[in-house]
Amino acid sequence: MEERIKYLFKQYLNNTCTRKEFDEFFSYINAAAHNELVRELIKKAYEETGQPGSSLTYVDELGNLVITKPDWNKPADAPIKRKRSPMLWVGVASIAILLGGLAWLNFQLRPMKKTEHTGVLAKKMTGRSEYRYMLLPDSTQVWLNAASSLEYPQQFAEGKREVYLTGEAYFDVKHADKQPFLIHTGKVTTMVLGTAFNIKAYPGRENIIVSVSRGKVRVNYNEKEMAVLTQGQQVKVSNSINAIIQKKQAITEAAPWQQGNLQYDDETISDVVADLERNYDVIIQVQSDAVARERISTTFRREIGIEHALKVLCNLTDTRLKLENNKYVIQ
Numbered sequence: 001m002e003e004r005i006k007y008l009f010k011q012y013l014n015n016t017c018t019r020k021e022f023d024e025f026f027s028y029i030n031a032a033a034h035n036e037l038v039r040e041l042i043k044k045a046y047e048e049t050g051q052p053g054s055s056l057t058y059v060d061e062l063g064n065l066v067i068t069k070p071d072w073n074k075p076a077d078a079p080i081k082r083k084r085s086p087m088l089w090v091g092v093a094s095i096a097i098l099l100g101g102l103a104w105l106n107f108q109l110r111p112m113k114k115t116e117h118t119g120v121l122a123k124k125m126t127g128r129s130e131y132r133y134m135l136l137p138d139s140t141q142v143w144l145n146a147a148s149s150l151e152y153p154q155q156f157a158e159g160k161r162e163v164y165l166t167g168e169a170y171f172d173v174k175h176a177d178k179q180p181f182l183i184h185t186g187k188v189t190t191m192v193l194g195t196a197f198n199i200k201a202y203p204g205r206e207n208i209i210v211s212v213s214r215g216k217v218r219v220n221y222n223e224k225e226m227a228v229l230t231q232g233q234q235v236k237v238s239n240s241i242n243a244i245i246q247k248k249q250a251i252t253e254a255a256p257w258q259q260g261n262l263q264y265d266d267e268t269i270s271d272v273v274a275d276l277e278r279n280y281d282v283i284i285q286v287q288s289d290a291v292a293r294e295r296i297s298t299t300f301r302r303e304i305g306i307e308h309a310l311k312v313l314c315n316l317t318d319t320r321l322k323l324e325n326n327k328y329v330i331q
Contacts, residue, residue, distance in 0.1 A: 001041060002041050002044070005025075005041050008021055008024060008025040009025070011025075120153060120154060121151040121152060121153055121164070122151065122152055122153070122154060123149060123150070123151045124144065124149065124150050125148070125149040126144050126145070126146055126147060126148050126149070126167075127146070127147065127281075128146055128147050128277070128278050128279075128280075128281035129146055129278070129279060129280060129281040130146055130147075131143070131144065131145060131146060132144045134150065136152055136163070136174075137152070137153070137154060137155050137156055138156055138161055138174045138176065138179075138181075139174045140161075140171060140172065140173045140174045140181065141171070141172040142169050142170070142171055142172075143169060143170040143255075143258060144167070144168075144169045145167060145168035145169060145170075145200075145257055145278075146167075146168075146278045146279050147167055147202070147278040148165070148166060148167025148168055148169060148202075149165070149166045149167060150163055150164070150165050150166075150169060151163065151164040152164075156179070158179070159178065159179060160179060160180060160182065161176070161179055161180065161181045161182065162181075162182045162184065163181075163182070163183055163184070164183075164184045164185075165183050165184070165185050165199060165201060166185070166201065166202070166203065167200075167201065167202050168198070168199065168200040168201065168202065168257070169198070169199060170196070170197070170198045170254070170255040170258060171183065171192075171196065171197055171198075171199070172196045173192050173193070173194050173195055173196070173215075174194060175193060175194025176193065176194065177193065179193075180192065180193055181193065181194075183199060185199060185201035185208055186201065186208070186239070187221055187222050188201065188208045188210075188219065188220065188221055188226075188237055189219075189220045189223070190210055190217055190218070190219050190220075191217070191218045191220070192215060192216070192217050192218070193215075193216075194215060195212065195214055195215025195216060195217060196212075196213045196214040196215065196254070197210060197211060197212040197213060197214075197215070197217050197229075197254060198210070198211045198213070198254045198255035199211075202274065202275075202278070204239075204274065205239055205271050205274070206238065206239060206240075206267070206268055206271055207236040207237060207238055207239060207247075207267075208236070208237045208239055209234060209235070209236050209237075210227075210229065210234065210235050210237075211229075211233075211234040211251055211253075211254035211255065212229045212230060212231055212232070212233055212234070212254060213231065213232075213253075213254035213255070214231055215230075215231065216228065216229065216230050217229045217230075219235055219237065221237055227248050229248070232250055232251055232252070233248060233249070233250060233251065234248070234249055234250075234251045234254070235247065235248045235249075256299070257302075260301055260302045260303060261299055261300070261301060261302070262275065262276070262279060262299065262300040262301075262302055262309070263299045264296060264297060264298055264299070265297050266295050266296075266297055267295060267296065267297075268292065268293055268294065268295055269286060269291055269292050269293070269294050269295075269296065269313065269317060269330075270286065270292040270293070272296065272298075272313065273286055273292075273313075273330075276306060276309055276310070279302060280305075280306040280309075282306050282327075282328060283326070283327040283328065284310070284327070284328045284329075284330065285327060285328070285329045285330065286330045287329060287330065287331045288319075288330075288331070291317050291319055291330065294317055296313070296316050296317070298312065298313075298316065300312065306328070307321070307328075310328055310330065313330065314330060317330070319331060
């Protein structure tokens with residue numbers, strides 16, 4: 001197994017692995033999270049074969065690991081070509097956990113700014129079609145989705161841990177009995193002690209969505225308690241200033257985007273389209289306001305690509321898709 005892992009690592013770093021080899025390589029990465037032997041082999045392979053400056057894996061100017069994905073449209077045995085990744089952040093997170101000493105975990109802070117709430121804050125951001133793993137000062141783990149930002153202090157104050165999220169993120173909060181963890185997203189505040197959950201709170205969305213995969217979460221709107229969630233529950237809180245509507249329901253997965261699934265439950269076409277724009281870094285126009293307000297429930301695999309996803313939307317809304325001047329138009 002050791003030699004096989006070394007071989008796959010070299011193939012990956014040399015940009016020559018096939019689709020089959022690529023899938024095998026990341027199956028080892030994922031297995032390492034709960035298998036000490038595989039974890040040690042992965043670490044050893046990285047130390048022996050890791051190549052700073054590789055065209056496939058490198059550290060950007062902020063100290064974050066950047067990793068690319070294959071072109072899934074190529075034949076299974078064709079070498080993989082370089083492309084920006086929307087899929088491999090799970091592998092990045094696994095490597096981060098396994099190889100905690102790597103430079104990319106020692107990220108540099110963005111320029112600081114002062115707020116009236118917590119003093120000096122650092123800010124981490126992702127662009128469209130970009131995904132990032134972070135480790136906060138208290139060892140809370142955060143996976144930041146595309147086009148999102150998180151602001152947090154360099155050191156948490158005694159008695160309370162507070163962060164500010166714009167966009168979407170999955171949190172695995174380090175437990176601390178007397179130091180609750182608060183995530184502020186506009187007028188909605190989510191409070192926990194130690195749990196794992198997902199928050200989707202992009203600007204302009206109809207709802208802020210909080211989903212719990214482990215533990216217990218309390219969701220407040222303007223300091224008024226809206227819901228207490230436990231494992232497998234989700235709440236949707238209206239973003240509208242004119243109405244505070246909540247919808248509490250059971251779910252099977254708190255953060256489907258982590259597994260490459262773009263999942264929508266009774267959401268407007270305009271919200272779905274905005275999400276696709278962030279994930280695929282494209283421009284999409286819905287010509288009809290009536291269509292934009294239609295509600296759908298559907299799930300895409302991110303790897304199917306933007307055109308396939310939009311054709312599914314068109315089938316659901318009885319519309320047509322057109323590409324003009326690098327912009328997708330639903331008409």
